[in-house]
Amino acid sequence: MAHPLCLAHLSVLQLSPPQVVETAAAAGFGLLGLRLAAAMPGQAVFPMLGRSPLMRETLARLDALGVAVHDVELVGLREDSVAADHEALFEAAARLGARHVLVAGDGHDEARLAERFAELAVLGRRYGLRMGLEFMPWRGVRNLASAQRVLALAAEAGGGLIVDAIHLDRSGDGAGALAAIPAAQWSYFQICDAPAQRPSDEAELLRQAREARLVPGEGGLDLRGMLRALPEGLVVSVEAPLADARSPLDKARALHRGARALLEAVGRS
Template identity: 45%
Template structure:
């Protein structure tokens, strides 16, 4: 059986420019990377890689030289005024890089409109050979697994994906058992990390933890083995483990190596 694809997510090594991230992934032993084409926040690094830019061409060279593949591209926010066509240049860039999936965030409180926007984005992505997965996060308008699955269903598209992250599963109050109600075809990849079992006291603290201080798989309080067994077998894992405190003394490649080694230990516990 071929080994499960394991990808280095941008948030794990956010200080690196995309070409350097590819080299980091290669040196640390990954098969794939996730590329942040569009920033998640206005304060994070901004990279000019949408369209035929010099940085994009350097990224393509680095991918070709290392053999690293692109798993996903992020982050595509669906707001009340979003039109799918607004994202076509970024989607075309993701396709040019060979990505499989687009990571989507729901930031529209009107669920029916959000489902329609998601359907339109999925349709546009499919035209470029890409899937799109809605990532539920407790501070967004796709708050938990059940709501994300409902939005995907309301989109009317069988290819509307749902992106599961152990962090968000825990912090949204969702349960592993809830995955049984989600069509397996919607679960095409998952993010992977760990976190203490105890929930932070406020949403602001949860958000800070999400963006800056997660734990390597197996070093927290989540039942990652049970989660792996509840998800479709062999789907790619994207290791999204920001550790800002550790990053003050440990470089990106070593942190990426530790995340991968920890993940392999959990996979072994799950029988892989």
């Protein structure tokens, strides 16, 4: 079964939500993700909460172009997080028709994070949303094993797992680890490429992850192995901020071509 492709907002982060919709449609994506909340304290985001003019314009573009919002991001999960603080984000996600919310674990106490994650998941269900926990090597939940422990502790809440190819590799895991993930635990997979050699310091790790990833198929990650390990039909979100001079549309088209070629190569297109 084919894997639907989704254009992640981070790949074209300079674009406003309506522009992301237009770019995704023009590049061949049927799905897209939108960043509605800051990834770091103080980071500026487009005003999409509530009934803002930008929200109305985004909804109009979605309707006109026939593409859909798959996910929104993000919630930084801490031991003292309050689920209700994110209700405006969930309301906006639901208005857009999204089904997933990306949650990044910023704390280290896995038991307490699991409690907060479960509270988010319960609130999200009121809006038709599933919480997806993503690990990142520089955050509190920094690898697949940690994310799975948090999910296991919050199992009754019904959340899922988001795995990004570069974070999987940089945290020391690979395709074999993906094959062991139960299909029901998945939310979605994020794909990009990167040099095969892992960075030796956190500054370079962050630089590559935030602004210098590669088009799928143009680096050294074992993307074919990872794709073969995914459950059939799982959404693959192409998240690859590229530090080059191409226009956002040209980048999005290159990302779609690269991801599609890999899926074809492993018989998952």
